[in-house]
Amino acid sequence: DQQVKQNSPSLSVQEGRISILNCDYTNSMFDYFLWYKKYPAEGPTFLISISSIKDKNEDGRFTVFLNKSAKHLSLHIVPSQPGDSAVYFCAARGGATNKLIFGTGTLLAVQP
Amino acid sequence: DGGITQSPKYLFRKEGQNVTLSCEQNLNHDAMYWYRQDPGQGLRLIYYSQIVNDFQKGDIAEGYSVSREKKESFPLTVTSAQKNPTAFYLCASSIAGAPYNEQFFGPGTRLTVL
Numbered sequence: 001d002q003q004v005k006q007n008s009p010s011l012s013v014q015e016g017r018i019s020i021l022n023c024d025y026t027n028s029m030f031d032y033f034l035w036y037k038k039y040p041a042e043g044p045t046f047l048i049s050i051s052s053i054k055d056k057n058e059d060g061r062f063t064v065f066l067n068k069s070a071k072h073l074s075l076h077i078v079p080s081q082p083g084d085s086a087v088y089f090c091a092a093r094g095g096a097t098n099k100l101i102f103g104t105g106t107l108l109a110v111q112p
Numbered sequence: 113d114g115g116i117t118q119s120p121k122y123l124f125r126k127e128g129q130n131v132t133l134s135c136e137q138n139l140n141h142d143a144m145y146w147y148r149q150d151p152g153q154g155l156r157l158i159y160y161s162q163i164v165n166d167f168q169k170g171d172i173a174e175g176y177s178v179s180r181e182k183k184e185s186f187p188l189t190v191t192s193a194q195k196n197p198t199a200f201y202l203c204a205s206s207i208a209g210a211p212y213n214e215q216f217f218g219p220g221t222r223l224t225v226l
Binding site: 006036043103105 | 116118121145147152153154155156157160170200202204214215216217218219220222
């Protein structure tokens with residue numbers, strides 16, 4: 001049973017426009033959510049996170065929104081740049097062990 | 113220069129052989145993790161360790177073994193019991209016990225079993 005879902009396997013956006021990546025989760029006990037960016041044959045790099053007590057967190061061009069009632073979070077990238085082209089994973093944490101549950105990823109392609 | 117190193121980057125083994133993947137970190141993190149990534153799938157947790165000399169099974173531990181004799185090191189052995197060992201393996205570490213901490217990942221090892 002997939003507890004963290006990224007239903008869009010891919011997304012294509014024009015340079016300069018907004019990219020919106022979505023993530024849904026099923027477990028209401030998750031208390032911390034993260035977004036990672038991954039290039040092929042490399043390890044994921046941490047991008048931005050949000051705790052369940054907030055509904056928005058912003059860092060430069062990246063903003064994460066959390067809607068707890070809908071069990072939905074999204075990552076907004078504005079403006080999108082070609083270097084943002086990568087696979088984006090959302091992850092959720094629940095419990096004291098700091099274990100993360102990852103979604104299946106969304107491949108973002110930013111067209112010049 | 114702190115970080116996580118995994119070696120080798122590419123590894124080829126014959127079917128039926130055990131193979132050990134290395135993971136070292138100098139971030140002074142207590143917790144370390146091993147994940148596996150397959151095409152079209154997210155990262156799946158194999159094993160994790162919150163402290164030296166202790167580790168727990170993740171979601172897909174069958175066919176794998178680990179040790180945590182030193183804080184800096186968390187090697188993963190892929191045994192011949194693992195049915196589909198060809199995959200991209202990622203090691204990560206994090207601070208343990210703090211409420212909100214991200215995991216830092218190494219560059220990964222691509223294992224191909226021939």
